[in-house]
Amino acid sequence: MRPLIAGNWKMNGLTEPSVALARAIRHGLGDASVEVLLCPPATQLASVTGIVEGSGIGTGGQDCHAKEQGAHTGDISAVMLRDAGASYVILGHSERRQDHGETSEMVAAKVRAAVKAGLIPIVCVGETESERASGAQEAIVGQQIAASLPEDFDGVVAYEPIWAIGTGKVPTSADITRMHDFIRKELIRDLPEGANLRILYGGSVKPSNAAEILSLPEVGGALVGGASLIAEDFLAIIRAV
Numbered sequence: 001m002r003p004l005i006a007g008n009w010k011m012n013g014l015t016e017p018s019v020a021l022a023r024a025i026r027h028g029l030g031d032a033s034v035e036v037l038l039c040p041p042a043t044q045l046a047s048v049t050g051i052v053e054g055s056g057i058g059t060g061g062q063d064c065h066a067k068e069q070g071a072h073t074g075d076i077s078a079v080m081l082r083d084a085g086a087s088y089v090i091l092g093h094s095e096r097r098q099d100h101g102e103t104s105e106m107v108a109a110k111v112r113a114a115v116k117a118g119l120i121p122i123v124c125v126g127e128t129e130s131e132r133a134s135g136a137q138e139a140i141v142g143q144q145i146a147a148s149l150p151e152d153f154d155g156v157v158a159y160e161p162i163w164a165i166g167t168g169k170v171p172t173s174a175d176i177t178r179m180h181d182f183i184r185k186e187l188i189r190d191l192p193e194g195a196n197l198r199i200l201y202g203g204s205v206k207p208s209n210a211a212e213i214l215s216l217p218e219v220g221g222a223l224v225g226g227a228s229l230i231a232e233d234f235l236a237i238i239r240a241v
């Protein structure tokens with residue numbers, strides 16, 4: 001299975017810079033041996049999808065509602081993301097768990113909705129700095145996996161230690177390997193050929209550290225925040241694979 005390099009643009013991207021960024025990534029990519037995914041804000045999803053169409057680059061949403069439609073002002077369903085051209089959706093990002101009180105049970109309902117809509121979920125898990133300091137990281141991530149993922153989960157898990165997001169701090173390669181091993185063991189299943197299961201690392205991935213992180217055999221790709229907003233940096237991370 002090819003590594004997946006996904007850019008999470010978060011709440012960044014008016015029309016002009018989004019179009020420019022998507023075009024620059026498309027034109028700079030060349031023959032990538034990796035799968036590349038752009039997750040712009042929902043307002044830019046259809047236009048970014050149009051720009052990358054035919055290039056092999058995919059697009060994804062950053063969240064979805066658990067229901068398909070209805071009286072949920074301001075929310076966006078998985079079906080709507082699919083309709084706008086997405087093939088993936090990021091779910092349970094720590095910024096949603098923390099800022100919007102999303103529980104793992106809510107994430108699990110969104111995962112089911114995403115799969116039903118034909119999207120591949122990228123489910124984020126990760127510990128806080130104090131949880132790591134107390135050695136509780138595996139217990140925390142284990143709980144998040146058990147409660148956020150259905151038994152037959154066939155999607156992508158992104159390990160994003162919260163203390164590494166946007167801080168420039170990165171776990172050691174040994175710590176990333178240990179956690180990815182742990183996640184894989186928690187997820188071991190008889191998945192069919194062509195299954196989507198991959199474990200990404202996310203948190204301060206930059207051109208300067210991408211080669212080291214992405215060379216770890218347990219790491220199936222990266223979920224990139226800040227560096228995905230700069231075309232040269234994102235392309236450098238892709239080339240580092």
Ligand SMILES: O=C(CO)COP(=O)(O)O
Pocket residue numbers: 008093160164165166167168202203204205223224225226227
């Ligand atoms: O949260 C992240 C991706 O989802 C990581 O963000 P940064 O790459 O900016 O640390």
